[in-house]
Amino acid sequence: RDHELAGLAQDDDGVTAAFADGAVLRCRYLVAADGAHSTVRSLLGAAFPGQAGTSTVVAADVRLDGAGASLSHTWKEDGHWAALFPLGSDPQGRPLRRLVLGGPDHALPRETPVTEDEVRRGLDTVFGTRIRLLGLRYARRITNASRQVEEYRHGRVFLAGDAAHVHLPLGAQGMNTGMQDALNLGWKLGAAVHGWAPKDLLDTYHAERHPAGAAVLRNVRAQSLLMDWAGTRDPEVLAAR
Structure with a gap:
């Protein structure tokens, strides 16, 4: 993390990475x-x-107090909603939760900073006095953008995880897809480095993982469509939900 990549070149024998x-x-x-x-x-x-992304939501790592703070997914008729998921503990051993807030109040440009006051108001809007914010560790805005590279392999350079595919982070599908990319590619690179890989083995990384990534993107796009991003009461969306 302390080094900034500034240039990249490759030839028949390897790759040269130049740093700032x-x-x-x-x-x-x-x-x-x-x-x-x-x-x-x-x-x-x-x-x-x-x-491209058409809307944004807030994702925050928080400490909470109140009933229902362990796992919850709550929608309101005015289009505001919140989801809570367990997220382990902070360095002091206190329970953390991943909080996702959506609705008209949070549909701001992705670059807009998320404040503690916004998170507190979002909790109050959905949960009322049932859940109270004790601490905000991290927060950002995420979008429902959905993209995938056309090629996972570029000569001796391979793209994996979010570098290869991005989508709304629902159900840890992005994390799991990235881990599967790594699992698929890792042993193949090991085989190539140690000299026992068949000639076209590294090409199978793209052939196998690109369709898998595309399937995840289709699934997440469908899930995103069914989410009430801005309080829509579209009968077709409500029926599908």
């Missing part, structure tokens, strides 16, 4: 697992088609 501080790294293969805003993907000029 002047450091240079040479490797036989490079895996880009650098997230949704992947620098490697940008340096490659890899096509990243899909759908």
Whole structure:
């Protein structure tokens, strides 16, 4: 995290990564697992088609007090909603929850900072006095953007996880898809490095994982459509839900 990737070049024998501080790294293969805003993907000029985000929600790691703070998914008639999920503990051993807030009050540009006051008001709007905010550890806005690279392999460079596919983070599907990318690619790279991989083995990474990622994106798009992002009372959406 202390190094900024500034350049990337590859040849028949390997990949050279150049960093902003002047450091240079040479490797036989490079895996880009650098997230949704992947620098490697940008340096490659890899096509990243899909759908731009049409709305935003708030995701926050919080400490809470009150009944129902362990697991909840609550909708209100005015389009405001909240979801709560267990998230382990903070360094002091206190329980954390992942809170997701949606609705008209939170449909702001992704770059807009999330304040503690917004989170507190969001909880009050949905839960009233049942749940109280004790502490806010982290918060950001996420969108329902849905994109996937056209190619997971670019010569000796491979894209994995959010660098290869992004979508609304529902049900940890992004995390699990990224882990499956790594599992699929890891042993194949090991085989290539140790000299026992068949000639086309590394090509099977894209062939196997791109369809899997596309299926997840289709599923999440359907889930996103059924979510009441802005208080819609569309009869077809309500019937599908």
